[in-house]
Amino acid sequence: MSITWLIFETAGTIAFALSGALVALSRRMDIFGVAVLAALTAVGGGMIRDVLIGAVPPRALTDPVWLLLALAVAAAACAVFSFVRLSRKSRRVFAFFYNLSDTVGLAAFSVTGAAAGFYSSPQSRFVLPVMLGLLTGVGGGVLRDLLAQRVPVVLKADVYALASIGGTLAACAARPFLSGGQTAWLGFAIVALLRTCALAFGWQLYHPRPRAAKKSPVERNRPKG
Amino acid sequence: MSITWLIFETAGTIAFALSGALVALSRRMDIFGVAVLAALTAVGGGMIRDVLIGAVPPRALTDPVWLLLALAVAAAACAVFSFVRLSRKSRRVFAFFYNLSDTVGLAAFSVTGAAAGFYSSPQSRFVLPVMLGLLTGVGGGVLRDLLAQRVPVVLKADVYALASIGGTLAACAARPFLSGGQTAWLGFAIVALLRTCALAFGWQLYHPRPRAAKKSPVERNRPKG
Amino acid sequence: MSITWLIFETAGTIAFALSGALVALSRRMDIFGVAVLAALTAVGGGMIRDVLIGAVPPRALTDPVWLLLALAVAAAACAVFSFVRLSRKSRRVFAFFYNLSDTVGLAAFSVTGAAAGFYSSPQSRFVLPVMLGLLTGVGGGVLRDLLAQRVPVVLKADVYALASIGGTLAACAARPFLSGGQTAWLGFAIVALLRTCALAFGWQLYHPRPRAAKKSPVERNRPKG
Numbered sequence: 187m188s189i190t191w192l193i194f195e196t197a198g199t200i201a202f203a204l205s206g207a208l209v210a211l212s213r214r215m216d217i218f219g220v221a222v223l224a225a226l227t228a229v230g231g232g233m234i235r236d237v238l239i240g241a242v243p244p245r246a247l248t249d250p251v252w253l254l255l256a257l258a259v260a261a262a263a264c265a266v267f268s269f270v271r272l273s274r275k276s277r278r279v280f281a282f283f284y285n286l287s288d289t290v291g292l293a294a295f296s297v298t299g300a301a302a303g304f305y306s307s308p309q310s311r312f313v314l315p316v317m318l319g320l321l322t323g324v325g326g327g328v329l330r331d332l333l334a335q336r337v338p339v340v341l342k343a344d345v346y347a348l349a350s351i352g353g354t355l356a357a358c359a360a361r362p363f364l365s366g367g368q369t370a371w372l373g374f375a376i377v378a379l380l381r382t383c384a385l386a387f388g389w390q391l392y393h394p395r396p397r398a399a400k401k402s403p404v405e406r407n408r409p410k411g
Numbered sequence: 412m413s414i415t416w417l418i419f420e421t422a423g424t425i426a427f428a429l430s431g432a433l434v435a436l437s438r439r440m441d442i443f444g445v446a447v448l449a450a451l452t453a454v455g456g457g458m459i460r461d462v463l464i465g466a467v468p469p470r471a472l473t474d475p476v477w478l479l480l481a482l483a484v485a486a487a488a489c490a491v492f493s494f495v496r497l498s499r500k501s502r503r504v505f506a507f508f509y510n511l512s513d514t515v516g517l518a519a520f521s522v523t524g525a526a527a528g529f530y531s532s533p534q535s536r537f538v539l540p541v542m543l544g545l546l547t548g549v550g551g552g553v554l555r556d557l558l559a560q561r562v563p564v565v566l567k568a569d570v571y572a573l574a575s576i577g578g579t580l581a582a583c584a585a586r587p588f589l590s591g592g593q594t595a596w597l598g599f600a601i602v603a604l605l606r607t608c609a610l611a612f613g614w615q616l617y618h619p620r621p622r623a624a625k626k627s628p629v630e631r632n633r634p635k636g
Numbered sequence: 637m638s639i640t641w642l643i644f645e646t647a648g649t650i651a652f653a654l655s656g657a658l659v660a661l662s663r664r665m666d667i668f669g670v671a672v673l674a675a676l677t678a679v680g681g682g683m684i685r686d687v688l689i690g691a692v693p694p695r696a697l698t699d700p701v702w703l704l705l706a707l708a709v710a711a712a713a714c715a716v717f718s719f720v721r722l723s724r725k726s727r728r729v730f731a732f733f734y735n736l737s738d739t740v741g742l743a744a745f746s747v748t749g750a751a752a753g754f755y756s757s758p759q760s761r762f763v764l765p766v767m768l769g770l771l772t773g774v775g776g777g778v779l780r781d782l783l784a785q786r787v788p789v790v791l792k793a794d795v796y797a798l799a800s801i802g803g804t805l806a807a808c809a810a811r812p813f814l815s816g817g818q819t820a821w822l823g824f825a826i827v828a829l830l831r832t833c834a835l836a837f838g839w840q841l842y843h844p845r846p847r848a849a850k851k852s853p854v855e856r857n858r859p860k861g
Contacts, residue, residue, distance in 0.1 A: 219791040222790055238472065239468050242690035243764060247688065253763075303468075313478075318468070332782060334787075341448060348443055463692055531693065532698065542697040542703070
């Protein structure tokens with residue numbers, strides 16, 4: 187399990203660092219703003235997870251490797267961004283990498299959060315793993331969006347928290363039949379698949395809407411994330 | 412005390428879930444956004460409380476009943492909202508239920524937070540119960556407002572944090588003379604009464620204002636909560 | 637060390653309370669909003685620090701002196717503000733005190749956070765002190781800016797987090813050669829100096845910027861902090 191956990195923690199850290207860096211770059215922050223947002227997005231979910239299960243000080247504060255990884259990703263993103271000529275195509279590439287990194291980060295951290303839930307109290311078979319997976323998976327993104335003053339994607343995207351819950355629920359259900367590593371890969375695959383399908387096919391949940399509804403001015407003026 | 416605590420935790424969860432759902436509906440979120448905001452508002456204050464006294468993992472993550480309760484409230488709110496025809500009257504009803512739920516949630520969670528303060532360190536007779544009551548009472552609402560990008564009501568409303576502090580202070584002072592349950596009901600009644608009076612009579616605290624003051628553009632354009 | 641720690645905790649609390657009060661006053665909040673924002677800014681960073689090292693309940697919730705100090709500062713700020721006639725000169729004075737208090741608070745809390753890191757796990761010689769110093773130093777300001785709906789200064793200001801990191805890194809490096817008190821003063825001086833120079837000389841880090849970039853509408857309309 188330890189090597190699987192390392193793979194997902196690394197993948198999630200890289201992916202969320204990239205998503206934080208991309209949001210910061212799209213907000214025209216300087217390189218330090220990019221570094222802070224990348225680092226916070228990358229380690230924020232894990233810190234929330236560690237605090238919630240009482241594993242303090244959180245690993246991200248005692249082991250520098252995760253922060254250095256996030257900063258390396260931020261530096262690479264800045265370097266690439268400086269050589270880009272903005273065009274319609276580059277915007278599409280930008281959006282693609284943002285969605286990819288956000289999806290991979292969500293899936294990877296959902297899995298590590300659920301695993302932390304399993305190990306911190308093994309008798310809680312569904313609730314704690316699923317909830318910790320959800321909070322770990324969406325936590326970094328929520329911090330990123332709050333600091334960058336965007337509507338948190340977890341509230342805006344139709345199948346986001348739902349993807350995390352679906353994947354960790356399936357992993358919990360499959361635990362008696364699979365090894366720890368297989369469970370983790372299963373959970374990762376389901377979260378990533380659900381989120382990718384939601385993005386690719388524009389899955390929309392039902393919007394409750396009274397008849398005379400119109401958008402509030404705030405919603406109308408808000409720029410696209 | 413245990414049954415009293417259960418009553419207030421249940422009332423606060425239902426009330427804050429409703430207030431979160433109403434804010435999400437007024438922001439035209441989809442049903443999952445409504446569910447997330449309702450759940451977070453309902454359990455957010457209690458999670459802050461549990462983390463601050465070291466009761467980890469927080470109860471909301473190990474006992475599914477609170478989340479299911481919040482989700483049931485969110486579902487009911489969505490169902491009702493879909494059949495409503497928007498009109499001036501329905502807006503007033505909407506505002507009434509929002510204020511009612513926010514007030515009940517504030518009062519109920521202030522009481523459970525103060526009780527957690529009593530029991531986690533009995534020698535702290537005023538400061539810890541009042542502060543924990545305040546953070547538990549306003550915590551869910553602050554998370555709700557941050558995620559929905561509103562000015563947190565605790566900063567905007569004149570008698571909000573003050574109502575929580577007044578009620579828990581009175582409960583602390585009355586503790587030597589009353590049973591645990593009576594203390595809790597006293598605190599609840601005072602918080603709810605202070606907040607209701609503030610809403611009903613438009614109680615305003617003093618606004619420090621230099622002479623040539625005018626509202627900043629941000630304040631002027633912001634829609635009413 | 638204990639008296640040094642007391643000095644920095646007091647200085648940081650007063651300074652951040654003032655910065656929170658000034659932000660609240662510039663947003664035309666009522667006196668309770670000013671009190672809440674001042675108190676949260678003053679004790680927020682320390683609460684984050686205490687939760688992250690498992691020192692719960694946080695000191696700010698059990699010892700009333702820090703809150704009372706913050707409230708006294710808020711009251712003084714409100715009193716002075718009411719007698720001010722707004723003019724170009726008073727705006728400059730306002731900005732000066734905001735920058736001064738934010739700088740002193742950042743430096744003082746970076747030092748207390750780093751000290752908490754030293755003492756909570758002495759074998760972590762650099763990473764934990766620097767990270768805890770950073771989160772303690774910027775935590776209160778981030779909470780203040782989130783609640784007041786401003787872009788957090790840590791993301792906007794070019795040398796802010798960097799000043800905190802530089803000072804605590806130097807303090808960590810100097811630890812084997814200096815007493816605890818001298819280390820703390822060294823760290824404080826470096827953080828304050830770096831931040832002051834950045835403000836005075838307009839130090840800007842590199843902004844990665846593709847060629848056809850223009851500011852988003854949000855950035856253009858946002859009022860100066």
